[in-house]
Amino acid sequence: MKISDLAKRCGLSAHTLRYYERIGLLPYADRDRSGQRDYDASILSWIEFLGRLKTTGMPIRDMLLYAKLAGSGKATFSERREMLEEHRERVRAHVADLEACLRVLDGKIASYGEAEERMRDDKRNNANTPARART
Amino acid sequence: MKISDLAKRCGLSAHTLRYYERIGLLPYADRDRSGQRDYDASILSWIEFLGRLKTTGMPIRDMLLYAKLAGSGKATFSERREMLEEHRERVRAHVADLEACLRVLDGKIASYGEAEERMRDDKRNNANTPARART
DNA sequence: TCTTGACTTAGAGTGCGCTCGAAGCCGTAG
DNA sequence: CTACGGCTTCGAGCGCACTCTAAGTCAAGA
Numbered sequence: 240m241k242i243s244d245l246a247k248r249c250g251l252s253a254h255t256l257r258y259y260e261r262i263g264l265l266p267y268a269d270r271d272r273s274g275q276r277d278y279d280a281s282i283l284s285w286i287e288f289l290g291r292l293k294t295t296g297m298p299i300r301d302m303l304l305y306a307k308l309a310g311s312g313k314a315t316f317s318e319r320r321e322m323l324e325e326h327r328e329r330v331r332a333h334v335a336d337l338e339a340c341l342r343v344l345d346g347k348i349a350s351y352g353e354a355e356e357r358m359r360d361d362k363r364n365n366a367n368t369p370a371r372a373r374t
Numbered sequence: 375m376k377i378s379d380l381a382k383r384c385g386l387s388a389h390t391l392r393y394y395e396r397i398g399l400l401p402y403a404d405r406d407r408s409g410q411r412d413y414d415a416s417i418l419s420w421i422e423f424l425g426r427l428k429t430t431g432m433p434i435r436d437m438l439l440y441a442k443l444a445g446s447g448k449a450t451f452s453e454r455r456e457m458l459e460e461h462r463e464r465v466r467a468h469v470a471d472l473e474a475c476l477r478v479l480d481g482k483i484a485s486y487g488e489a490e491e492r493m494r495d496d497k498r499n500n501a502n503t504p505a506r507a508r509t
Numbered sequence: 510t511c512t513t514g515a516c517t518t519a520g521a522g523t524g525c526g527c528t529c530g531a532a533g534c535c536g537t538a539g
Numbered sequence: 540c541t542a543c544g545g546c547t548t549c550g551a552g553c554g555c556a557c558t559c560t561a562a563g564t565c566a567a568g569a
Binding site for chain 1: 423426429430448451452454455458459461462465466468469471472473475476478479480482483486487489490493
Binding site for chain 3: 540541542543544545546547548549550551552553554555556557558559560561562563564565566567568569
C-alpha cells in the first residue's frame, strides 16, 4: 500500500504519516525499489489505536513512550497496562468535567429560551413593563 | 480586587488575565488612580463560564464572538442560544467519542492483564510452552 | 521520448493559546 | 530617602502538532 492509499484509509494526510514516522510514532516503513514507502495493512490497527489515544488527549510525547514500550515485547506489558490505566483515569475525569459543563450549558440555553419567551410575550401584550435583569 | 487577587481566585495567571483583556475576552477593567486594574467580583462568574467553554474545547475566536454578542444586550439572546446549542451538540458528540475510546482502553487494559496472568502461570508451572500471539 | 503525477527528503512555516521578558511606574515599610 | 514588591505596556518567545515548500527522483501512459 502506498502512502496516499494509507492516507485515504486512515484519514491522516500523507504529510502527517511521514511526520509520525519521522518522530517515531509509526515504525520505519519498508521502501520499494524506488524508495517509496510500501505499507502493510496491519499498520492500520496501530494507527487507529493512536487515534484513540489522540482523541482522548494523550500528548504525542506519551504516545512515543507507549510506542517505544510496545516495540519492546512482553517485558513491558505491565508498564503499558499502567500507562493506559492512568490515562483512562484522566479521560474519565475529563468526561465527568465535560458532563458538568453540559449541565451548565443546558441551564444557560434554557435561560436564554425563557428570556426569549418572555420577550415574545411582552411584545404580544404590547406592555411597557420595566426591563428584567439579564442572565 | 487587584489582578493578583483575581488570579488566585479564578485560577488563571495575571499574565493570562491581561492577555484575555487584550484580545477582548474580558471587558476592559477599570484602573485605579495609579493605573492598576481594579476588578469587580462579578467578573468571576464570566471567567468561570469562559472556563466551561474552554474545557469543552471552544476555540478562543468563538468565545470572542460569544463575548461580543453578550455585550450587545437582549437583541442577541437567540443568536447566543443557537451558538450554545451548536456547541452543546459538538460536546455531546465528543463525549460519545471519548466513551467509545474508554471502551477500547478497557479492552486493551484487560488484554494486558490477561497476558500478564498467563505469563505468571507459565512461570509458576515452569512450562516451556510456545509463545502466544501478542495483542 | 516526453509528460504527468505521485513520491522522496530536509527544513521552514502556521495557528493556537498562552507565557515570559524588559523597562518603567507607584505606594508602602523601614 | 530608599528599597521593595507588584503593577503597567508592548512585544517577543514557546510548545504543540501539524502543514507545507522546494528541489529532486521515478514509473507509467500517450
